Amino acid sequence: MIIYSSNNIDQFFTEMQRCTKCLLPITYPGIVFDKEGVCNYCNSHQKITPLGDDKFFDILKRLKGRSEFDCIVPISGGRDSSYVLQQMVTKYKMNVLAVTVDHGFLLPEAYENISTITKNLNVKHEYIKYSEEKVNTLKNNVRIKFRGWVKKPSINTIIPVLNSGDKTMNLKMSQFAARQGIRAILGGNVIGTSAFEQDFFKLGYMGVFPDIYWRFTFGQKFKIFYKYLWEYLKNPYNYRFSIFSEYAKGYLIFFFEKLFRPKGIEYLGFWDYNYWEEEKILKTIREIGWKGADDTTTTWRIDDAAYPLINYLYLNIVGFTEHDEIYSKMIRENQITREEALKRCLNDHKPRFKIIQKDLIDYGIHKDDLDLSINHFRFGFLNKLLKKKNIKFIKE
Numbered sequence: 001m002i003i004y005s006s007n008n009i010d011q012f013f014t015e016m017q018r019c020t021k022c023l024l025p026i027t028y029p030g031i032v033f034d035k036e037g038v039c040n041y042c043n044s045h046q047k048i049t050p051l052g053d054d055k056f057f058d059i060l061k062r063l064k065g066r067s068e069f070d071c072i073v074p075i076s077g078g079r080d081s082s083y084v085l086q087q088m089v090t091k092y093k094m095n096v097l098a099v100t101v102d103h104g105f106l107l108p109e110a111y112e113n114i115s116t117i118t119k120n121l122n123v124k125h126e127y128i129k130y131s132e133e134k135v136n137t138l139k140n141n142v143r144i145k146f147r148g149w150v151k152k153p154s155i156n157t158i159i160p161v162l163n164s165g166d167k168t169m170n171l172k173m174s175q176f177a178a179r180q181g182i183r184a185i186l187g188g189n190v191i192g193t194s195a196f197e198q199d200f201f202k203l204g205y206m207g208v209f210p211d212i213y214w215r216f217t218f219g220q221k222f223k224i225f226y227k228y229l230w231e232y233l234k235n236p237y238n239y240r241f242s243i244f245s246e247y248a249k250g251y252l253i254f255f256f257e258k259l260f261r262p263k264g265i266e267y268l269g270f271w272d273y274n275y276w277e278e279e280k281i282l283k284t285i286r287e288i289g290w291k292g293a294d295d296t297t298t299t300w301r302i303d304d305a306a307y308p309l310i311n312y313l314y315l316n317i318v319g320f321t322e323h324d325e326i327y328s329k330m331i332r333e334n335q336i337t338r339e340e341a342l343k344r345c346l347n348d349h350k351p352r353f354k355i356i357q358k359d360l361i362d363y364g365i366h367k368d369d370l371d372l373s374i375n376h377f378r379f380g381f382l383n384k385l386l387k388k389k390n391i392k393f394i395k396e
Protein backbone atom coordinates (compact mmCIF):
# COMPACT_ATOMS: atom_id res chain seq x y z
CA MET A 1 0.00 0.00 0.00
CA ILE A 2 1.34 3.41 -0.99
CA ILE A 3 0.08 6.18 1.24
CA TYR A 4 -0.19 9.84 0.31
CA SER A 5 -1.23 12.74 2.47
CA SER A 6 -4.37 14.52 1.36
CA ASN A 7 -2.23 17.65 1.02
CA ASN A 8 -0.07 15.91 -1.58
CA ILE A 9 -2.66 14.89 -4.15
CA ASP A 10 -1.22 17.29 -6.74
CA GLN A 11 2.18 15.72 -6.19
CA PHE A 12 0.61 12.29 -6.61
CA PHE A 13 -0.70 13.43 -10.01
CA THR A 14 2.76 14.38 -11.22
CA GLU A 15 4.28 11.03 -10.24
CA MET A 16 1.34 8.65 -10.73
CA GLN A 17 1.86 5.56 -12.87
CA ARG A 18 1.20 6.07 -16.56
CA CYS A 19 1.20 3.50 -19.34
CA THR A 20 4.72 3.07 -20.68
CA LYS A 21 3.44 3.15 -24.26
CA CYS A 22 0.72 5.81 -24.20
CA LEU A 23 -0.02 8.48 -21.58
CA LEU A 24 -3.03 7.08 -19.76
CA PRO A 25 -2.60 7.26 -15.99
CA ILE A 26 -3.67 4.98 -13.20
CA THR A 27 -6.70 7.22 -12.54
CA TYR A 28 -8.13 6.47 -16.01
CA PRO A 29 -11.30 4.37 -15.64
CA GLY A 30 -10.92 0.62 -16.11
CA ILE A 31 -7.16 0.80 -16.68
CA VAL A 32 -4.98 -2.26 -16.01
CA PHE A 33 -1.23 -2.38 -16.66
CA ASP A 34 0.61 -5.54 -17.77
CA LYS A 35 4.07 -6.62 -16.54
CA GLU A 36 5.78 -4.17 -18.89
CA GLY A 37 3.54 -1.38 -17.67
CA VAL A 38 1.53 -1.25 -20.91
CA CYS A 39 -2.18 -0.49 -20.45
CA ASN A 40 -5.12 -2.62 -21.57
CA TYR A 41 -6.20 0.12 -24.00
CA CYS A 42 -2.88 -0.11 -25.83
CA ASN A 43 -2.95 -3.91 -25.74
CA SER A 44 -6.42 -4.10 -27.24
CA HIS A 45 -5.93 -1.26 -29.74
CA GLN A 46 -6.73 -2.08 -33.35
CA LYS A 47 -5.41 0.17 -36.06
CA ILE A 48 -8.06 2.65 -37.14
CA THR A 49 -9.00 1.90 -40.74
CA PRO A 50 -11.68 4.06 -42.32
CA LEU A 51 -13.75 2.77 -45.25
CA GLY A 52 -11.76 4.80 -47.77
CA ASP A 53 -12.19 7.10 -50.76
CA ASP A 54 -13.70 4.61 -53.24
CA LYS A 55 -16.70 3.99 -51.03
CA PHE A 56 -16.93 7.69 -50.17
CA PHE A 57 -16.98 8.78 -53.82
CA ASP A 58 -19.74 6.26 -54.55
CA ILE A 59 -21.89 7.83 -51.87
CA LEU A 60 -21.11 11.40 -52.87
CA LYS A 61 -22.06 10.64 -56.49
CA ARG A 62 -25.49 9.64 -55.24
CA LEU A 63 -25.88 12.84 -53.21
CA LYS A 64 -24.99 15.20 -56.05
CA GLY A 65 -27.60 17.40 -57.67
CA ARG A 66 -30.65 16.20 -55.74
CA SER A 67 -31.50 19.67 -54.45
CA GLU A 68 -30.08 23.21 -54.45
CA PHE A 69 -27.30 22.00 -52.13
CA ASP A 70 -25.87 18.47 -52.23
CA CYS A 71 -25.53 18.40 -48.47
CA ILE A 72 -25.17 20.36 -45.27
CA VAL A 73 -21.79 20.44 -43.57
CA PRO A 74 -22.16 21.45 -39.91
CA ILE A 75 -19.33 23.68 -38.72
CA SER A 76 -18.51 24.81 -35.21
CA GLY A 77 -15.41 26.86 -35.96
CA GLY A 78 -13.28 24.12 -34.42
CA ARG A 79 -10.47 22.40 -36.27
CA ASP A 80 -12.26 19.19 -37.24
CA SER A 81 -15.35 20.63 -38.83
CA SER A 82 -13.31 23.34 -40.57
CA TYR A 83 -11.23 20.62 -42.20
CA VAL A 84 -14.28 18.61 -43.23
CA LEU A 85 -15.76 21.68 -44.91
CA GLN A 86 -12.50 22.41 -46.74
CA GLN A 87 -12.28 18.81 -47.99
CA MET A 88 -15.91 18.62 -49.07
CA VAL A 89 -15.53 21.76 -51.15
CA THR A 90 -11.98 21.48 -52.46
CA LYS A 91 -11.25 17.77 -52.73
CA TYR A 92 -14.73 16.29 -53.17
CA LYS A 93 -16.20 19.21 -55.13
CA MET A 94 -19.54 19.15 -53.40
CA ASN A 95 -22.03 21.98 -53.48
CA VAL A 96 -22.45 22.43 -49.74
CA LEU A 97 -24.30 24.68 -47.33
CA ALA A 98 -22.27 25.25 -44.17
CA VAL A 99 -24.46 25.46 -41.07
CA THR A 100 -23.69 26.37 -37.45
CA VAL A 101 -25.98 25.81 -34.51
CA ASP A 102 -25.43 28.81 -32.27
CA HIS A 103 -26.56 27.70 -28.82
CA GLY A 104 -25.02 30.68 -27.09
CA PHE A 105 -21.88 28.87 -25.91
CA LEU A 106 -19.53 29.64 -28.81
CA LEU A 107 -16.34 31.57 -28.14
CA PRO A 108 -15.27 34.61 -30.23
CA GLU A 109 -12.60 32.42 -31.89
CA ALA A 110 -15.40 30.26 -33.30
CA TYR A 111 -17.28 33.14 -34.95
CA GLU A 112 -14.08 34.48 -36.41
CA ASN A 113 -12.99 31.14 -37.85
CA ILE A 114 -16.43 30.44 -39.28
CA SER A 115 -16.52 33.79 -41.02
CA THR A 116 -12.96 33.56 -42.40
CA ILE A 117 -13.21 30.00 -43.62
CA THR A 118 -16.59 30.20 -45.31
CA LYS A 119 -15.46 33.41 -47.03
CA ASN A 120 -12.16 31.93 -48.20
CA LEU A 121 -13.83 28.77 -49.44
CA ASN A 122 -16.64 30.80 -51.01
CA VAL A 123 -19.30 28.72 -49.28
CA LYS A 124 -22.76 29.85 -48.28
CA HIS A 125 -23.19 29.73 -44.51
CA GLU A 126 -26.21 29.91 -42.20
CA TYR A 127 -26.55 30.17 -38.43
CA ILE A 128 -29.35 28.36 -36.62
CA LYS A 129 -29.61 30.65 -33.64
CA TYR A 130 -31.32 29.69 -30.42
CA SER A 131 -33.72 32.42 -29.32
CA GLU A 132 -32.46 34.86 -26.72
CA GLU A 133 -34.97 33.43 -24.27
CA LYS A 134 -33.70 29.89 -24.85
CA VAL A 135 -30.05 30.95 -24.50
CA ASN A 136 -30.89 32.74 -21.25
CA THR A 137 -32.67 29.68 -19.90
CA LEU A 138 -29.73 27.43 -20.83
CA LYS A 139 -27.23 29.82 -19.25
CA ASN A 140 -29.32 30.20 -16.16
CA ASN A 141 -29.62 26.42 -15.94
CA VAL A 142 -25.85 26.01 -16.12
CA ARG A 143 -25.55 28.52 -13.29
CA ILE A 144 -28.02 26.61 -11.11
CA LYS A 145 -26.57 23.21 -12.00
CA PHE A 146 -22.99 24.29 -11.44
CA ARG A 147 -23.76 25.91 -8.09
CA GLY A 148 -25.37 22.61 -7.16
CA TRP A 149 -22.34 20.72 -8.44
CA VAL A 150 -19.99 22.75 -6.24
CA LYS A 151 -22.12 21.83 -3.21
CA LYS A 152 -22.32 18.17 -4.21
CA PRO A 153 -19.65 17.33 -6.79
CA SER A 154 -19.72 14.15 -8.87
CA ILE A 155 -17.31 12.94 -11.54
CA ASN A 156 -20.25 11.75 -13.65
CA THR A 157 -22.12 15.03 -13.90
CA ILE A 158 -19.37 17.41 -15.06
CA ILE A 159 -20.48 17.15 -18.68
CA PRO A 160 -24.28 17.28 -18.25
CA VAL A 161 -23.90 20.18 -15.82
CA LEU A 162 -21.60 22.37 -17.91
CA ASN A 163 -22.25 21.32 -21.48
CA SER A 164 -25.80 22.54 -21.92
CA GLY A 165 -25.43 23.58 -25.51
CA ASP A 166 -25.27 20.49 -27.58
CA LYS A 167 -27.98 18.12 -26.41
CA THR A 168 -30.42 19.10 -29.14
CA MET A 169 -27.93 20.27 -31.77
CA ASN A 170 -28.19 17.28 -34.09
CA LEU A 171 -31.94 17.45 -34.07
CA LYS A 172 -31.93 21.20 -34.81
CA MET A 173 -29.63 20.55 -37.71
CA SER A 174 -31.84 17.88 -39.26
CA GLN A 175 -35.00 19.93 -38.82
CA PHE A 176 -33.25 22.77 -40.59
CA ALA A 177 -32.20 20.44 -43.44
CA ALA A 178 -35.79 19.25 -43.82
CA ARG A 179 -37.10 22.81 -44.02
CA GLN A 180 -34.51 23.68 -46.69
CA GLY A 181 -35.19 20.51 -48.67
CA ILE A 182 -31.56 19.37 -48.30
CA ARG A 183 -31.42 15.60 -48.07
CA ALA A 184 -28.03 14.85 -46.53
CA ILE A 185 -25.95 16.02 -43.58
CA LEU A 186 -22.29 15.27 -43.83
CA GLY A 187 -20.58 15.99 -40.59
CA GLY A 188 -17.18 15.89 -39.06
CA ASN A 189 -18.22 17.37 -35.81
CA VAL A 190 -21.89 17.08 -35.11
CA ILE A 191 -22.73 13.94 -37.03
CA GLY A 192 -20.16 11.18 -36.71
CA THR A 193 -17.06 12.23 -34.80
CA SER A 194 -13.65 10.86 -35.71
CA ALA A 195 -12.30 7.90 -33.83
CA PHE A 196 -9.68 10.24 -32.37
CA GLU A 197 -11.46 13.27 -30.98
CA GLN A 198 -13.40 11.42 -28.34
CA ASP A 199 -13.27 11.33 -24.61
CA PHE A 200 -14.26 7.88 -23.43
CA PHE A 201 -13.13 8.47 -19.88
CA LYS A 202 -16.01 10.82 -19.15
CA LEU A 203 -18.57 8.03 -19.35
CA GLY A 204 -15.96 5.45 -18.39
CA TYR A 205 -16.30 6.35 -14.71
CA MET A 206 -19.85 5.01 -14.99
CA GLY A 207 -18.50 1.84 -16.58
CA VAL A 208 -19.80 2.70 -20.06
CA PHE A 209 -17.53 2.57 -23.11
CA PRO A 210 -19.19 3.02 -26.52
CA ASP A 211 -17.53 1.74 -29.72
CA ILE A 212 -15.00 3.88 -31.60
CA TYR A 213 -17.82 5.54 -33.59
CA TRP A 214 -19.45 6.62 -30.33
CA ARG A 215 -22.33 4.16 -30.72
CA PHE A 216 -24.03 2.73 -27.64
CA THR A 217 -25.88 -0.52 -27.12
CA PHE A 218 -29.34 -0.24 -25.62
CA GLY A 219 -27.98 -1.73 -22.38
CA GLN A 220 -25.31 0.98 -22.20
CA LYS A 221 -27.87 3.70 -22.87
CA PHE A 222 -30.03 2.31 -20.13
CA LYS A 223 -27.11 2.27 -17.72
CA ILE A 224 -26.36 5.91 -18.52
CA PHE A 225 -30.04 6.74 -17.97
CA TYR A 226 -30.36 5.20 -14.54
CA LYS A 227 -26.96 6.45 -13.37
CA TYR A 228 -27.88 9.98 -14.39
CA LEU A 229 -31.33 9.64 -12.90
CA TRP A 230 -29.68 8.72 -9.60
CA GLU A 231 -27.26 11.65 -9.92
CA TYR A 232 -30.21 13.93 -10.60
CA LEU A 233 -32.21 12.74 -7.62
CA LYS A 234 -29.41 12.90 -5.11
CA ASN A 235 -28.73 16.60 -5.71
CA PRO A 236 -31.66 18.75 -4.48
CA TYR A 237 -30.28 21.73 -6.43
CA ASN A 238 -31.73 20.01 -9.51
CA TYR A 239 -35.26 20.13 -8.23
CA ARG A 240 -36.49 22.88 -10.51
CA PHE A 241 -38.71 22.57 -13.52
CA SER A 242 -36.28 24.20 -15.98
CA ILE A 243 -33.51 21.75 -14.99
CA PHE A 244 -35.80 18.75 -15.03
CA SER A 245 -37.11 19.73 -18.43
CA GLU A 246 -33.60 20.22 -19.88
CA TYR A 247 -32.43 16.82 -18.66
CA ALA A 248 -35.64 15.06 -19.68
CA LYS A 249 -35.41 16.48 -23.22
CA GLY A 250 -31.72 15.60 -23.43
CA TYR A 251 -32.34 11.96 -22.45
CA LEU A 252 -35.37 11.55 -24.68
CA ILE A 253 -33.27 12.70 -27.60
CA PHE A 254 -30.32 10.54 -26.54
CA PHE A 255 -32.52 7.46 -26.37
CA PHE A 256 -34.94 8.06 -29.21
CA GLU A 257 -33.32 10.61 -31.52
CA LYS A 258 -34.21 8.56 -34.58
CA LEU A 259 -37.91 8.89 -33.76
CA PHE A 260 -37.72 12.68 -33.62
CA ARG A 261 -35.68 13.12 -36.76
CA PRO A 262 -37.46 14.27 -39.92
CA LYS A 263 -37.74 11.52 -42.54
CA GLY A 264 -35.75 11.33 -45.74
CA ILE A 265 -32.46 12.82 -44.58
CA GLU A 266 -29.21 10.88 -44.74
CA TYR A 267 -26.51 11.23 -42.07
CA LEU A 268 -22.95 10.56 -43.11
CA GLY A 269 -19.80 10.69 -41.05
CA PHE A 270 -16.79 12.09 -42.90
CA TRP A 271 -14.44 10.25 -40.56
CA ASP A 272 -16.02 6.90 -41.31
CA TYR A 273 -14.32 7.19 -44.71
CA ASN A 274 -11.31 9.40 -44.04
CA TYR A 275 -8.34 8.90 -41.75
CA TRP A 276 -7.88 11.59 -39.09
CA GLU A 277 -4.40 13.02 -39.04
CA GLU A 278 -3.74 16.02 -36.86
CA GLU A 279 -0.76 17.42 -38.74
CA LYS A 280 -2.53 17.30 -42.09
CA ILE A 281 -5.70 18.82 -40.64
CA LEU A 282 -3.91 21.77 -39.04
CA LYS A 283 -1.77 22.45 -42.11
CA THR A 284 -4.82 22.44 -44.37
CA ILE A 285 -7.06 24.66 -42.29
CA ARG A 286 -4.32 27.16 -41.50
CA GLU A 287 -3.95 27.67 -45.24
CA ILE A 288 -7.56 28.85 -45.41
CA GLY A 289 -7.16 31.22 -42.48
CA TRP A 290 -8.14 29.13 -39.46
CA LYS A 291 -6.59 30.36 -36.24
CA GLY A 292 -6.12 28.78 -32.82
CA ALA A 293 -6.72 30.62 -29.56
CA ASP A 294 -4.11 32.98 -28.11
CA ASP A 295 -4.41 31.71 -24.55
CA THR A 296 -3.79 28.00 -25.06
CA THR A 297 -1.48 25.62 -26.89
CA THR A 298 -4.23 23.15 -27.70
CA THR A 299 -6.07 23.41 -31.02
CA TRP A 300 -8.88 21.09 -29.98
CA ARG A 301 -12.26 22.44 -28.89
CA ILE A 302 -11.07 26.00 -28.72
CA ASP A 303 -14.51 27.03 -30.04
CA ASP A 304 -16.56 25.84 -27.07
CA ALA A 305 -16.91 28.03 -23.99
CA ALA A 306 -17.73 25.10 -21.71
CA TYR A 307 -14.43 23.24 -22.07
CA PRO A 308 -11.88 25.37 -20.21
CA LEU A 309 -13.79 24.79 -16.96
CA ILE A 310 -14.59 21.16 -17.79
CA ASN A 311 -10.89 20.47 -18.37
CA TYR A 312 -9.96 22.32 -15.18
CA LEU A 313 -12.28 20.10 -13.13
CA TYR A 314 -10.99 16.83 -14.57
CA LEU A 315 -7.36 17.94 -14.27
CA ASN A 316 -7.83 18.67 -10.57
CA ILE A 317 -9.94 15.63 -9.73
CA VAL A 318 -8.23 12.84 -11.69
CA GLY A 319 -4.99 14.52 -12.78
CA PHE A 320 -5.54 14.37 -16.52
CA THR A 321 -7.83 15.72 -19.25
CA GLU A 322 -9.17 14.75 -22.65
CA HIS A 323 -5.79 15.78 -24.08
CA ASP A 324 -4.12 12.76 -22.44
CA GLU A 325 -6.68 10.59 -24.16
CA ILE A 326 -6.33 11.99 -27.67
CA TYR A 327 -2.52 12.02 -27.52
CA SER A 328 -2.60 8.42 -26.32
CA LYS A 329 -4.57 7.47 -29.42
CA MET A 330 -2.13 9.42 -31.59
CA ILE A 331 0.79 7.53 -29.99
CA ARG A 332 -0.89 4.18 -30.69
CA GLU A 333 -1.39 5.27 -34.30
CA ASN A 334 2.24 6.42 -34.62
CA GLN A 335 1.29 10.06 -35.22
CA ILE A 336 3.40 11.33 -32.34
CA THR A 337 6.10 10.02 -29.99
CA ARG A 338 5.30 9.49 -26.33
CA GLU A 339 7.89 12.07 -25.35
CA GLU A 340 6.45 14.75 -27.63
CA ALA A 341 2.91 13.89 -26.53
CA LEU A 342 3.82 14.24 -22.87
CA LYS A 343 5.39 17.62 -23.53
CA ARG A 344 2.39 18.90 -25.48
CA CYS A 345 -0.02 17.49 -22.95
CA LEU A 346 1.59 19.37 -20.08
CA ASN A 347 1.26 22.60 -22.05
CA ASP A 348 -2.34 21.88 -23.04
CA HIS A 349 -3.19 21.22 -19.40
CA LYS A 350 -2.52 24.84 -18.48
CA PRO A 351 -5.95 26.18 -17.52
CA ARG A 352 -7.50 28.96 -19.63
CA PHE A 353 -8.00 31.10 -16.56
CA LYS A 354 -9.39 34.13 -18.38
CA ILE A 355 -12.38 32.14 -19.58
CA ILE A 356 -12.71 30.13 -16.37
CA GLN A 357 -12.68 33.28 -14.28
CA LYS A 358 -15.42 34.81 -16.42
CA ASP A 359 -17.51 31.63 -16.05
CA LEU A 360 -17.08 31.64 -12.29
CA ILE A 361 -18.20 35.27 -12.07
CA ASP A 362 -21.28 34.40 -14.18
CA TYR A 363 -22.07 31.47 -11.90
CA GLY A 364 -21.44 33.47 -8.73
CA ILE A 365 -18.78 31.07 -7.45
CA HIS A 366 -15.50 32.12 -5.89
CA LYS A 367 -12.51 30.16 -7.19
CA ASP A 368 -11.35 29.38 -3.64
CA ASP A 369 -14.72 27.80 -2.89
CA LEU A 370 -14.52 25.75 -6.08
CA ASP A 371 -11.01 24.54 -5.22
CA LEU A 372 -12.07 23.68 -1.69
CA SER A 373 -15.00 21.67 -2.99
CA ILE A 374 -12.76 19.84 -5.50
CA ASN A 375 -10.20 19.06 -2.78
CA HIS A 376 -12.79 17.62 -0.51
CA PHE A 377 -14.46 15.60 -3.25
CA ARG A 378 -11.34 14.12 -4.85
CA PHE A 379 -10.08 12.81 -1.53
CA GLY A 380 -13.02 10.42 -1.25
CA PHE A 381 -13.28 9.79 -4.97
CA LEU A 382 -9.62 8.86 -5.48
CA ASN A 383 -9.57 6.67 -2.40
CA LYS A 384 -12.46 4.67 -3.83
CA LEU A 385 -11.05 4.61 -7.37
CA LEU A 386 -7.54 3.54 -6.35
CA LYS A 387 -8.36 1.20 -3.47
CA LYS A 388 -7.79 -1.95 -5.55
CA LYS A 389 -4.55 -0.43 -6.85
CA ASN A 390 -3.15 -0.20 -3.34
CA ILE A 391 -3.00 3.56 -3.18
CA LYS A 392 -4.46 5.39 -0.23
CA PHE A 393 -4.83 9.02 0.73
CA ILE A 394 -5.01 9.99 4.36
CA LYS A 395 -6.21 13.24 5.91
CA GLU A 396 -3.56 15.40 7.52
Ligand SMILES: [Zn+2]
Pocket residue numbers: 019020021022023024038039040041042043328
Ligand atom coordinates in the same frame (compact mmCIF):
# COMPACT_ATOMS: atom_id res chain seq x y z
ZN1 LIG B 1 -1.42 2.63 -23.01
